[in-house]
Amino acid sequence: MSSLFDKIGAELRRGLVQIVALSLLRERLYGYQIVKILAASGLETEEGTLYPLLRRLESQGLLLSEWDTHGSRPRKYYELSPEGRAALPKLEEVWRDITGAVGRILESDSPAELAEAEAK
Amino acid sequence: MSSLFDKIGAELRRGLVQIVALSLLRERLYGYQIVKILAASGLETEEGTLYPLLRRLESQGLLLSEWDTHGSRPRKYYELSPEGRAALPKLEEVWRDITGAVGRILESDSPAELAEAEAK
Numbered sequence: 001m002s003s004l005f006d007k008i009g010a011e012l013r014r015g016l017v018q019i020v021a022l023s024l025l026r027e028r029l030y031g032y033q034i035v036k037i038l039a040a041s042g043l044e045t046e047e048g049t050l051y052p053l054l055r056r057l058e059s060q061g062l063l064l065s066e067w068d069t070h071g072s073r074p075r076k077y078y079e080l081s082p083e084g085r086a087a088l089p090k091l092e093e094v095w096r097d098i099t100g101a102v103g104r105i106l107e108s109d110s111p112a113e114l115a116e117a118e119a120k
Numbered sequence: 121m122s123s124l125f126d127k128i129g130a131e132l133r134r135g136l137v138q139i140v141a142l143s144l145l146r147e148r149l150y151g152y153q154i155v156k157i158l159a160a161s162g163l164e165t166e167e168g169t170l171y172p173l174l175r176r177l178e179s180q181g182l183l184l185s186e187w188d189t190h191g192s193r194p195r196k197y198y199e200l201s202p203e204g205r206a207a208l209p210k211l212e213e214v215w216r217d218i219t220g221a222v223g224r225i226l227e228s229d230s231p232a233e234l235a236e237a238e239a240k
Contacts, residue, residue, distance in 0.1 A: 008138055009214045015135025016222050018128055023226045037232055041221040092226055094129045099219050101161040102136050106143045106212055112157055 013043050018053055019095055022088060025063060028079040054078055062087065133163050138173055139215055142208060145183060148199040174198055182207065 020043060024034055031051055038045045057063045062084035068075050080088065108114040140163060144154055151171055158165045177183045182204035188195045200208065228234040 008211065009218065012135045012139060012214070012218055015132045016218065019132060020222055020225050024231050027230065027232050029232060033232065041225060041234075042217055043221055091128065094132070095222070095226060097162055098129065098132055098136065099223075101163055102140055102215070103219075105140050105161060106215060110147065111144045112147050112149060112153065114161075 013045065014049065016043065017045050017050065018057065019091055021050065021053060022057065022062060022080065022084060022091060025078050025080050026085070026088070028077050030068075030075040030077045032075075034078075057084075133165065134169065136163065137165050137170065138177065139211055141170065141173060142177065142182060142200065142204060142211060145198050145200045146205070146208070148197050150188075150195040150197045154198075177204075 017038070020038065020041075021034060024037060029037075031047065031054060034054075035045060035047055035050055038050070054063060054065075058065055058078070062081055063078050064081045065076050065078045068077055104114060105111045137158070140158065140161075141154060144157060149157075151167065151174060154174075155165060155167055155170055158170070174183060174185075178185055178198070182201055183198050184201045185196055185198045188197055224234060225231040
């Protein structure tokens with residue numbers, strides 16, 4: 001049973017990674033830093049999951065990237081683009097709306113009645 | 121830009137549907153009721169997404185189902201199995217842990233520092 005909940009938790013985390021990555025990239029970070037921060041926050045994410053996501057968010061215009069070749073190995077840094085920075089509050093609103101809805105369902109004694117009341 | 125956030129929101133909702141469906145199924149409901157409740161809660165989910173998920177949760181032993189053939193058309197009702205009912209608190213804990221972690225990142229002025237502090 002614990003492996004089943006690990007799986008549900010993993011799927012949930014995957015859906016959250018892009019919103020969290022965008023929030024983290026208010027600061028300039030390279031990919032592996034993000035992996036470490038996610039893991040430290042309990043949102044373990046494989047590099048193979050994160051890196052394609054970062055490239056996609058960049059191609060969508062939300063992130064900017066830059067190679068830093070000064071260190072012992074080149075590192076690709078990411079940061080929110082001006083568009084991404086402007087869009088972040090909207091994303092946080094999506095997050096609050098969704099988690100609010102889920103929280104109300106989880107905390108309600110009769111979620112079916114609750115949702116019917118909301119629909120009115 | 122709004123369509124992009126619709127997309128991020130949709131992906132996030134998809135990850136949440138199974139946790140919400142299990143919570144809803146503390147009460148006996150048929151599939152389309154769940155679709156309506158999810159929509160009323162702002163978690164729009166297609167029947168084609170939900171129904172395979174319900175079957176999967178049943179095959180994993182978390183749900184029980186039963187056909188009711190008394191009405192004008194047969195309806196398949198679902199409800200938490202005893203195993204599902206026993207497991208729900210653990211699932212809610214997963215939810216709280218994950219949303220707590222995401223919330224702390226979104227609300228932090230320096231999420232990188234925050235995560236480094238948590239790792240210590």
